[in-house]
Amino acid sequence: MSDHHLHIVSFDVPFPPNYGGVIDVFYKIRALHQHGIRLHLHIFEYPGRDRASELEAYCEEVFYYSRKTGIGSAFSFIPYIVKSRRSESLMNNLLKDKYPVLFEGMHSCYYLGDPRLRNRKLIYRESNIEHEYYINLFAAEHRLVKKAYFLVESMKLRFFQQKLKHAGLMLVVSESDTDYLKKVFPEKDIRFLPSFHANDAVSIEAGCGDYALYHGNIEVPENEAAVEFLIRKVFAGSKHRLIIAGMNPQKRIIELAKPHANISIIANPDDEKLFSLIRNAHVNVLVTFQATGLKLKLLNTLYNGRHCLVNPLMLNGTGLEPLCVIAETAEEFRNKLDELQDIPFTVSAAEKRHELLDQTFSNSGNAARLAEAVFGS
Known part of the structure; x- marks a missing residue:
């Protein structure tokens, strides 16, 4: 164990x-x-996710703070996702020592510009260009109240983005987001560091499957829009079978799929079921209409699934183009599904994936890069 905290x-x-x-x-x-690295973890909690004793195996200390949700956090120029994550207890705990502080996502950055942390090394871990992410949620959302919330939050997030200038280091999940932040903050130390993930090695079943799979949290408007596109434009009337697996599909999505005998929905699969669906699909189809961040389900699919058919926005800034089949229009998706139908996934293709993924997306390699960026060793 090092002396780095x-x-x-x-x-x-x-x-x-x-x-x-x-x-x-x-x-x-x-x-x-x-x-x-010796870790001191600070967590904002709220109903729906329990405290996790498992985290204590990896951390010197784990602290929990309640989110300040409700009207008091909503009526502010500070974005709701930021204003609701504030706690003087957190600040008091940070001030007990002089260790560097890593803020996970803009959500956790309420204290990033606090003068009490002026002489500390502060790191911003980017996950999305948040104001762009929220404006895309606004465009995808059907419900008027939610649309209004996403629009207002997007404007607040764009304004709040300037607070990132107080970070001494930014670690960014995609190359395109890295380029964007370097243009906005040309004087800052901004580095591409991909998302960490569950996979230590490629584990893919060679051969063929008999269905295509789309998976994701269908509650999220972005994913709901992707599912609607696949049902209406790609698989309706197709000979190809599609399974949609995800959390809490809306009633309108269930009704949309119901007339099509080749389309089925599996709601809220557990981890074991979802892993089995990914591994046994012949083609994993991934679509997004958001160009920000890195889609972790893409990484998970490339480590565990056979053919991966995606649209260009799914790959934005990832460098993963050589490992995927790419389609943009509905017609291109249908043509690529036809082409892949009788092509087995091979061991050599799995080896190619391992070689490329290990270069950029290795958790151990990226932990070493993070440690070097923060501590110089």
Whole structure:
């Protein structure tokens, strides 16, 4: 164990690691612990995710703080996702020492510009260009109240982005987001560091499957729009079978799929079921209409699934183009599905994936890069 200590401020309880943001946080914590970094974890919690004793195996200390949700946090020029994550107890704990502080996502950055932290090394861990992410949620959302919330929050987030100038180091999940932040903050130390994830090695079943799979949290408007596109434009009337697996599909999505005998929905699969669906699919189809961040489900699919058919926005800034089949229009998706139908996935293709993924997306390698960026060793 080294003498390097690091505070991490997390926007949510990062265990279980079962959705995008907390996956990066949890596997980063695990990898940094294995690298010998001594971690002091600060977590904003709220109903729906329990405290996790599992985190104590990787951290010197774990502190929990309640989110300040409600009207008091909503009526502010500070974004709701930021204003609701404030606690003087957190600040008091950070001021007990002089260790560096890593803020996970803009959500956790309420204290990033606080004068009491002026002489500390402060690190911003980017997960999205948040104001762009929220304006895309606004465009995808059907409900008027939610649309209004996403629009207002997007404007607040764009204004709040300037607070990132107080970070001495920014660690960014995609190359395109890195380029964007370097243009906005040309004087800052900004580095590409991909998301941490659950996979230590490629594990793919060679051969063929008999269905295509789309998976994701269908509650999120971005994913709901992707599912609607696949049902209406790609698989309706197709000979190809599609399974949609995800959390809490809306009633309108269930009704949309119902008339099509080749389309089925599996709601809220557990981890074991979802892993089996990914491994046994012939083609994993991934679509997004958001160009920000790194889609962790893309990484998970490339480590565990056969053919991966995606649209260009899914790959934005990842460098993973050589490992995927790319389509943009509905017609291109249908043509690529036809082409892949009788092509087995091979051991040599799996080896190619391992070689490329290990260069850039190795958790242990990226923990070493993070430690070097923060501590110089």
